[in-house]
Structure formats: structure tokens, C-alpha cells
Amino acid sequence: MVRKVAIFFTIGLIILALDLVYSTLKDERLIYISEEEVYSLLNTWALQVGRNPNPDEAKAVIDNLIEEEILYREALRLGLDANDQIIKRRLAQKLMFLKQESRGEKLKDEEVLNFYNENKEKYLIPRQFDFTHLFFAKDSNGSARAVEAERLLKKSQEIQSDVFFLGKNFTNKSVKELKKDFGALFAQAFTNLEINEWSEPIESTYGSHLVKIIGIQPERMPSLEEIKPRVLIDLDLQKKDSALSEYLNNLKDEYEIIISRSLEQTYNE
Amino acid sequence: MKKLILLVAIIFLASCSDESLDVVITPVDKVKDPNSDFNELRNAYFGDTHVHTKHSFDAYLFGTTGSPADAYRYARGETVKHPAGFDMKLVEPLDFYMVSDHGFFMGMMEAYADTSTDISNAPGAEVFHNMNAPENLTLENGATRLNTFASTIANFFLNPRSYFDPELWRAVLTQNLARGLEIYDHEVHLSAWADVVKAANDAYDPGNFTTFIGYEFTTSTDVANENLHRNVMFKSSNAPKRPYTRIDSINPEDLWNWMDKLREQGVDSIAFPHNSNGSNGQMFEMETFHGEPLSKEYAALRMRNEPIVEMTQVKGTSDTHPLLSPNDEWADFEIMEARIGSIPPAFSFPAGGYVRDAYIRGLMSNQFGTGNPYKFGLIGASDTHVLGGGFREDNYWSKIGLVDADPRARGSVPVAEEDRNLVPNRGGVSFAEYEQGDYVIGGLENWGASGLAGAWAEENTRESIFNAFRRKETFATSGPRILVRFFGGYDLDELTFENENILKDAYESGVPMGGDIFEEETDKAPSFLIWAQRDVNGAPLQRIQVIKGSISRADSRPTEKVYDVACSDGLEVDPETNRCPDNGARVDIETCAISKNVGAAELKTIWTDPDFDKTDSAFYYVRVLENPTCRWSTWDAIRAGFKPREDLHDTIQDRAWSSPIWYTPNDAENPTPIRLNSERL
Numbered sequence: 001m002v003r004k005v006a007i008f009f010t011i012g013l014i015i016l017a018l019d020l021v022y023s024t025l026k027d028e029r030l031i032y033i034s035e036e037e038v039y040s041l042l043n044t045w046a047l048q049v050g051r052n053p054n055p056d057e058a059k060a061v062i063d064n065l066i067e068e069e070i071l072y073r074e075a076l077r078l079g080l081d082a083n084d085q086i087i088k089r090r091l092a093q094k095l096m097f098l099k100q101e102s103r104g105e106k107l108k109d110e111e112v113l114n115f116y117n118e119n120k121e122k123y124l125i126p127r128q129f130d131f132t133h134l135f136f137a138k139d140s141n142g143s144a145r146a147v148e149a150e151r152l153l154k155k156s157q158e159i160q161s162d163v164f165f166l167g168k169n170f171t172n173k174s175v176k177e178l179k180k181d182f183g184a185l186f187a188q189a190f191t192n193l194e195i196n197e198w199s200e201p202i203e204s205t206y207g208s209h210l211v212k213i214i215g216i217q218p219e220r221m222p223s224l225e226e227i228k229p230r231v232l233i234d235l236d237l238q239k240k241d242s243a244l245s246e247y248l249n250n251l252k253d254e255y256e257i258i259i260s261r262s263l264e265q266t267y268n269e
Numbered sequence: 270m271k272k273l274i275l276l277v278a279i280i281f282l283a284s285c286s287d288e289s290l291d292v293v294i295t296p297v298d299k300v301k302d303p304n305s306d307f308n309e310l311r312n313a314y315f316g317d318t319h320v321h322t323k324h325s326f327d328a329y330l331f332g333t334t335g336s337p338a339d340a341y342r343y344a345r346g347e348t349v350k351h352p353a354g355f356d357m358k359l360v361e362p363l364d365f366y367m368v369s370d371h372g373f374f375m376g377m378m379e380a381y382a383d384t385s386t387d388i389s390n391a392p393g394a395e396v397f398h399n400m401n402a403p404e405n406l407t408l409e410n411g412a413t414r415l416n417t418f419a420s421t422i423a424n425f426f427l428n429p430r431s432y433f434d435p436e437l438w439r440a441v442l443t444q445n446l447a448r449g450l451e452i453y454d455h456e457v458h459l460s461a462w463a464d465v466v467k468a469a470n471d472a473y474d475p476g477n478f479t480t481f482i483g484y485e486f487t488t489s490t491d492v493a494n495e496n497l498h499r500n501v502m503f504k505s506s507n508a509p510k511r512p513y514t515r516i517d518s519i520n521p522e523d524l525w526n527w528m529d530k531l532r533e534q535g536v537d538s539i540a541f542p543h544n545s546n547g548s549n550g551q552m553f554e555m556e557t558f559h560g561e562p563l564s565k566e567y568a569a570l571r572m573r574n575e576p577i578v579e580m581t582q583v584k585g586t587s588d589t590h591p592l593l594s595p596n597d598e599w600a601d602f603e604i605m606e607a608r609i610g611s612i613p614p615a616f617s618f619p620a621g622g623y624v625r626d627a628y629i630r631g632l633m634s635n636q637f638g639t640g641n642p643y644k645f646g647l648i649g650a651s652d653t654h655v656l657g658g659g660f661r662e663d664n665y666w667s668k669i670g671l672v673d674a675d676p677r678a679r680g681s682v683p684v685a686e687e688d689r690n691l692v693p694n695r696g697g698v699s700f701a702e703y704e705q706g707d708y709v710i711g712g713l714e715n716w717g718a719s720g721l722a723g724a725w726a727e728e729n730t731r732e733s734i735f736n737a738f739r740r741k742e743t744f745a746t747s748g749p750r751i752l753v754r755f756f757g758g759y760d761l762d763e764l765t766f767e768n769e770n771i772l773k774d775a776y777e778s779g780v781p782m783g784g785d786i787f788e789e790e791t792d793k794a795p796s797f798l799i800w801a802q803r804d805v806n807g808a809p810l811q812r813i814q815v816i817k818g819s820i821s822r823a824d825s826r827p828t829e830k831v832y833d834v835a836c837s838d839g840l841e842v843d844p845e846t847n848r849c850p851d852n853g854a855r856v857d858i859e860t861c862a863i864s865k866n867v868g869a870a871e872l873k874t875i876w877t878d879p880d881f882d883k884t885d886s887a888f889y890y891v892r893v894l895e896n897p898t899c900r901w902s903t904w905d906a907i908r909a910g911f912k913p914r915e916d917l918h919d920t921i922q923d924r925a926w927s928s929p930i931w932y933t934p935n936d937a938e939n940p941t942p943i944r945l946n947s948e949r950l
């Protein structure tokens with residue numbers, strides 16, 4: 001039994017030795033130039049020069065390729081790839097591309113909930129106003145007419161106002177939307193208005209307005225269920241951005257990093 | 270065994286259908302925001318329907334690495350990065366947006382650049398390896414990119430696969446020629462398109478923000494490569510499995526037939542041509558793609574599929590050309606006269622390339638009995654290749670990424686001898702000596718900070734905005750968010766602006782922009798209600814104009830006229846000249862400050878055509894002009910400490926254009942069409 005095992009191992013060792021010898025011979029000393037490689041080089045040549053190479057030039061391209069391959073292998077054998085900045089950067093880049101793409105795992109409920117909680121500000125539905133207004137166009141003496149109208153309003157007298165391009169009654173307008181449609185000054189004024197009372201004249205880009213707020217929907221945080229599709233998309237985007245930095249952080253833990261003492265302080269700062 | 274072979278053959282053939290007609294159904298699980306507007310008198314929504322991301326072969330080449338999802342984030346007001354590293358952010362978010370990457374070679378460039386993909390090993394792909402790695406995203410690098418762009422397309426994009434390659438046979442069996450190209454990876458292409466579709470469906474927020482699935486059909490004539498580009502916009506969340514591209518056919522009629530077939534399957538879409546200005550007169554020709562005469566069938570096919578034209582964008586404005594409209598003092602506006610893609614720039618013949626001329630041609634075709642193939646509405650868009658347009662003269666980044674990120678490269682600031690490496694060394698770019706130094710000339714200086722699409726829709730949903738496009742209730746602006754209402758009808762002169770219900774009445778007794786007025790039993794001329802409002806973040810308005818074009822019934826002679834109809838600052842139109850007096854608005858070219866307290870917040874009028882002839886076919890559209898402001902090239906110059914380049918306009922009057930309203934007399938079609946009869950010759 002012992003003998004059989006010994007024979008088995010001996011034969012195995014011989015095969016292994018032969019394979020090692022042959023394969024190193026084969027791999028290190030054989031240069032195979034594929035058709036694709038040559039054509040792609042010739043194409044690049046044509047792109048750069050603007051015409052196809054003649055036979056001599058084509059031969060030179062192939063010779064170059066062979067020489068490059070020989071030099072590359074000799075350089076590897078001599079260990080010249082170690083500590084080379086350019087090579088390092090290229091390899092790092094390749095991995096970077098790979099890591100940013102390789103995602104697609106399912107998002108966990110807990111993860112989604114955490115993301116929602118951390119980004120509440122983004123999903124907050126701002127305070128919204130329902131209001132009506134009397135408009136006095138800038139181009140027809142609007143500010144003076146608005147002051148007069150305010151006075152008449154207190155006496156409940158009839159008022160001649162102008163028709164506003166965007167209409168008379170508005171619902172669910174946030175301060176942001178007001179800024180877009182009426183200008184910043186007008187939107188700002190809304191923060192100080194009382195509900196169900198006519199305001200003093202407020203200036204917009206278009207003229208003066210007397211505003212009466214009819215309803216206010218307070219600022220509200222929508223539940224996760226309400227806005228889940230949007231949260232999922234945002235989380236997915238964020239994960240894409242952070243995939244690489246996460247990967248790097250994980251790896252950093254596996255390495256012991258020592259920074260030259262002379263630089264350490266500057267680095268930490 | 271025989272059965273097995275048969276089975277395999279059936280499976281093989283069944284898997285070989287034309288994927289451009291396979292519809293991918295994506296159910297929309299989104300509910301309209303209950304707090305959002307519904308307005309039966311319609312709201313104006315602003316959007317950009319011409320946006321390129323990393324999936325476009327050229328955008329990637331220009332350094333863009335952002336995705337369609339990033340583009341939609343930009344449209345909603347978030348900050349995204351320009352390839353050159355600076356932040357891009359809108360002053361106000363947009364209401365709707367459509368990513369429209371080039372259909373052909375969609376997604377391929379990124380795959381060539383990524384050396385871990387199979388296709389990156391394809392012959393020719395190596396010039397793109399790691400192209401947009403961070404260290405390569407420099408202005409110097411941008412300078413060489415246009416060269417690569419030109420030579421790659423010419424040299425290897427269209428190499429076919431060998432006969433022994435099974436992919437070539439799949440190309441034949443699935444009627445997808447692209448698969449037969451050596452440099453093409455079908456899976457990469459499908460996943461890029463799937464990303465475009467998914468991003469649009471994900472970002473759609475009915476009631477607040479509308480997205481459309483779309484792409485650009487980037488075709489040109491086979492005679493001299495003249496631009497025939499158009500964008501395709503799908504109505505719903507459903508889309509074909511792959512886009513129909515110029516590799517399938519370069520004939521736009523084939524695109525329309527394809528859209529017809531999809532419509533039969535319930536997938537509605539419309540297309541809009543752009544850069545007719547650079548088409549060398551081919552976009553609105555008086556013949557078909559193959560040179561056959563126009564026909565009613567052609568007109569119906571075209572109008573069913575292309576009711577809209579993108580008439581202004583970064584690469585110039587296609588309202589009209591000074592050579593076509595010598596009596597229009599505002600015709601010389603953001604004119605870009607080079608044929609699209611010509612290196613060095615070749616002059617694009619104006620006739621047949623501008624929308625006003627096209628409208629006249631359409632009336633003429635109709636009078637000859639061959640229908641009107643040019644009865645389209647108007648929008649503007651950016652055609653940005655960096656996810657987002659700037660739309661503002663004072664914050665301009667042009668549109669082709671690293672190539673024109675620097676003012677020196679786009680010709681607004683002189684280039685010092687030692688900085689010439691920042692300028693694309695493509696054929697056709699040369700330097701011209703001016704007072705302040707050497708400037709780049711060759712085209713980019715004639716591009717501009719345009720444009721936007723406006724749509725009058727009941728609510729901010731796909732359905733509602735798409736329908737506005739379909740009925741041409743749209744308008745174009747050169748960037749600012751000017752609002753313009755335009756109605757036509759016989760009884761509109763009875764309306765008054767003092768009436769709160771004026772818009773409701775206008776909809777009831779007239780037609781909105783994009784509509785038709787027909788001859789009626791009356792001696793009255795039609796009237797038009799026109800109302801424009803300035804952009805909160807733009808300049809005040811100077812005047813409203815009506816542009817009228819008509820064809821005489823007797824001899825088909827075209828007439829064109831520009832009427833000022835409302836003036837700012839209480840000024841009155843001179844009835845002799847049809848012009849507003851100068852309102853005195855000026856720009857200080859040293860600081861770009863504009864005159865204060867000049868110009869209007871809104872302009873409005875009810876106007877009746879003084880030259881109406883009820884027997885002549887006509888069209889009317891509105892042009893609203895802002896007070897002058899600094900052009901982007903002036904902003905570039907003063908920020909760099911120079912004066913504006915002397916051969917460029919230093920100011921600009923940004924503007925809005927409505928879609929037309931058409932007037933059609935009874936028997937508009939001439940019963941005896943005016944045609945040359947060979948027997949008479």
C-alpha cells in the first residue's frame with residue numbers, strides 16, 4: 001500500500017517537473033502574433049497616417065510588435081515592472097472601471113430605510129400656499145394704483161385691477177415656485193403674510209399685487225411608502241458613486257500603511 | 270434527428286425577428302402628484318428635448334461620462350460636472366426633458382474605452398482605450414479629439430464582418446445591418462438603449478417633471494452628406510427593443526414608415542428635424558429624399574410623424590436668413606451658415622433650410638395639389654453634448670465638452686502663441702489676426718446659448734405635453750423663459766384684456782397657436798390675440814411682432830411681411846412702417862449692464878391683419894423680442910479682460926417664436942395645377 005502511494009507520488013512529481021520545464025519553455029520563448037493583433041495595429045497606423053501602409057511599412061509594424069513583445073518579456077523577467085508609476089496607474093485604472101460597473105445586487109429594506117432617514121431634507125415637501133391676488137401692471141402705474149386699491153379695499157369699495165398672465169387663483173405653490181413665476185422679492189414676502197387677510201402691496205417682476213392667502217399646507221415629510229420609487233433610484237445612484245470608495249476603504253483595512261515619518265504629520269493634517 | 274434539426278431551425282428563426290419592431294412594455298406604476306396643477310386653459314411648460322450623454326459616440330469622445338440619469342438630475346436643478354471639471358446648474362429647474370442620444374453606435378464608445386470589454390479588442394478600437402480616464406480629461410487632450418472624431422468615422426466604423434462570422438448572418442436574419450459591422454457589439458448597444466429607456470421611466474414624476482424616451486436619428490443625404498438629423502420622442506413608457514438608426518436606412522421616409530408600424534402596435538411617437546440651417550437646403554426640399562415630386566401621401570406621412578421642428582439650438586437659429594428675408598431687420602440672428610459636420614466649413618445654401626421659407630414652400634405645394642408637408646409647429650432645444658445646456662448668455666459652455674470648454678477654443682478670446690495647444694487642430698480651424706490678437710475662426714464663434722421648448726399643456730404629464738406637441742401648441746425661445754399666448758379667429762377683436770375670462774373666451778372663439786383658420790362668409794379679416802410675458806430671470810421685453818407669409822391665389826407669388834404689433838414703454842406702432850420707435854434700451858459693453866426702467870414686463874394686443882386677402886393662403890407666427898443684452902462672446906471677452914471680438918455681434922436680442930396659425934381659403938388647391946408641361950416646351 002505504502003509502495004503504491006509512493007509510486008503514485010513519484011509519477012506525479014515527474015509529470016509536474018516535465019510540465020513545468022516544457023510550459024516555461026513554451027510560454028517564455030514562444031511569441032505568437034495573431035491576425036487580430038496585426039490588423040488592429042495596421043488600422044491604427046492607417047488612422048494616424050491617413051492611408052494604408054505599403055508592404056514594407058506593414059512589415060515594419062509587425063517587426064516592431066515582435067520587438068516590443070520580446071522587450072516586454074525581458075523587462076518582466078528582470079522585474080522592471082515593480083514600482084513603475086505608469087504601470088501602476090494603468091492597472092489601478094483598469095480595476096477602477098471594473099469596480100464602478102460591477103453592481104446590481106438587490107437593495108436591502110434596512111438600507112433603503114437608512115438612506116431615507118439620512119436624506120430626509122431632500123424629500124421634504126415644502127410649505128405650500130393657496131392664494132388669490134389683485135394685480136396692478138408695472139407698465140400702467142401699478143405701484144401707485146396698488147396703494148390706492150389697498151385703501152379702497154379697507155372700505156370695501158370696488159377695485160379696478162389688471163388681468164394677470166398666469167391667472168387669478170393659485171393652489172399648492174411653494175416659495176420656490178413663486179420665485180420662478182413671480183420673482184424673488186414676491187416669494188420672500190409670503191413668509192410674513194397672515195392667512196385670509198389682504199396683504200400690503202407686494203412687488204413682483206410684473207407689477208404690484210395685493211395677495212390674500214386662502215390656505216396653507218404645512219411642510220410635510222412624506223412616508224417612505226409614498227416616495228419609495230424615487231428613494232430607490234437615488235440610493236442606486238449614490239451606491240454607484242460610492243462603490244469604488246467603499247471597495248477602497250475595505251481594502252485599506254487589509255493593508256498596513258506606513259507613511260514616511262517626515263511626511264506623516266503633513267499627511268494627517 | 271430530423272425533428273431535432275427542425276426544432277432548432279424554428280427556434281433560430283423565431284429568435285431572428287426585427288428587433289426594431291419588438292416593443293418592450295414597461296408598465297408605469299406612477300401616480301400623478303395630487304398637489305400638482307391641472308389647468309384646462311393650459312400652463313406653459315419649459316423643456317429641452319435634445320440632450321446627449323455618454324451613450325452618444327461623439328459626446329463620449331468630447332469627454333462626457335455622465336449617464337442619462339445624471340442628465341435628468343441636472344434638469345431637476347441638481348449640480349452636475351462638465352467634462353472640463355466645472356459645475357453646471359440651472360437657475361430654475363426645467364419641467365420636461367428628453368435624453369436623445371445618437372441611435373447609431375449608441376453606447377459603443379464607452380465600451381471601446383473600457384479595456385475589460387470584448388469589443389475593446391476589436392480592430393480600430395484601441396485609439397479609444399481609457400479615453401476618458403481622469404488623467405485624459407484635459408483641455409489639451411480635448412484639442413485632439415475632433416481629429417480622432419473625424420478620422421474614426423471615416424476609417425473603420427463601417428468595416429463589415431467576414432462571411433464566416435455568425436454575427437453577420439444574424440445581422441441579415443434580424444434585419445439589423447449594424448450587427449454585421451466588425452466594430453459593433455449588439456449586446457452593448459441594447460444595454461445602452463435599455464439604460465436610456467430606464468432612466469427616462471425612473472425619472473418621470475407625473476405632475477412635477479416629465480421625461481420622454483427618445484433618441485436622435487442622425488441621418489444625412491447620400492449626395493453630399495447634407496444634414497437631415499431628427500429626434501424621435503415616444504409618448505409613453507413603452508419603446509422598441511432597439512432604435513431605428515441611419516445604419517438601417519438614411520432615408521427619413523423609412524423612419525416615418527417605421528414610426529407608423531410602431532403606432533399600429535400602440536407605440537406613438539413624433540420626430541422633429543433640427544439644424545435645417547446646416548442642411549444645405551435639403552431639410553425642406555420641394556422633392557422627396559429620392560428626388561421624386563411631392564405628393565399628398567408624402568405630406569400626410571411627413572406631417573403625421575413630424576408635426577414639430579426644432580428651429581433654434583446651440584448650432585444656430587433657423588427662423589430665416591438675411592438673404593431670404595432682406596426686409597426683416599431682425600433676420601440676422603444667431604446665423605450659423607456652415608453645413609453640419611463639414612470640415613473645413615462649407616457654406617450651407619439658405620433656401621430650403623429655414624422655417625419661414627419652408628412654410629411658404631408648404632403653402633406653394635398645397636396650392637399645386639401636392640399637400641402641405643411643411644405645416645409644422647416650433648420648438649427650441651440645446652443639443653447639448655454634456656448632459657445639460659446653459660441657455661444663458663452670461664453662463665455659456667457651448668456644447669461639445671472638452672473641445673469648446675475654453676473661450677479661446679470657441680473664438681471669443683484671443684489665443685496666445687504658447688496656448689495654441691488648447692485649440693482643436695482639426696482641418697478648417699484657422700487663426701485670424703484681429704486688433705487684440707489671433708482668434709480661432711471656423712464656426713464655434715457662431716454657435717449660441719439657445720434654446721428651449723415651451724408647451725401649452727393642461728398638466729405636467731407625458732400624455733398632456735406630448736399632445737401639445739401633436740397639436741403644435743408649442744413655442745420656441747432662444748434661451749429665456751419668455752411666455753407667449755397666441756390665438757386667431759374672426760371674433761377675437763371683441764375680446765378685451767380687462768376681462769378675467771379672456772383666455773377661456775379665446776379658446777372658445779378662436780384657435781391657439783398651431784391651429785387653422787378657414788375662409789368664412791364674412792368680409793372681416795381674422796384677428797389675433799397676442800400676449801407675452803418676460804422671464805423673471807431674463808431681460809424686459811421690447812416688442813411683439815407678427816410674421817406673415819402668403820401665396821397669391823393668381824400666380825403663387827410669395828409675400829413676406831414683419832409687423833410690429835405691440836411696443837414697450839407706451840410707444841405706438843408707426844402705421845406707415847409697421848415699426849415701434851426705438852425704446853432706448855442700451856447695453857454697456859464694458860460691464861454688460863443694461864438700461865434700467867426700459868422695456869416691458871408684459872406686452873399684449875389684439876391685432877387685425879390690415880393686408881388680409883381672403884383668397885390667399887397664409888401663415889402667421891409671433892416673434893417676441895427682449896431688450897438687447899450682452900452676447901455670450903462679449904461676456905467671455907470682458908471676463909478675460911478683453912473687448913468683444915470685432916466681427917461678432919456684441920449684443921443679442923433674445924426672443925421667442927410661437928408656432929404659426931394657418932389661414933386656408935376655400936379651394937386652396939389650384940384645380941389646374943401650375944406645372945410645366947413638356948409638350949409646351
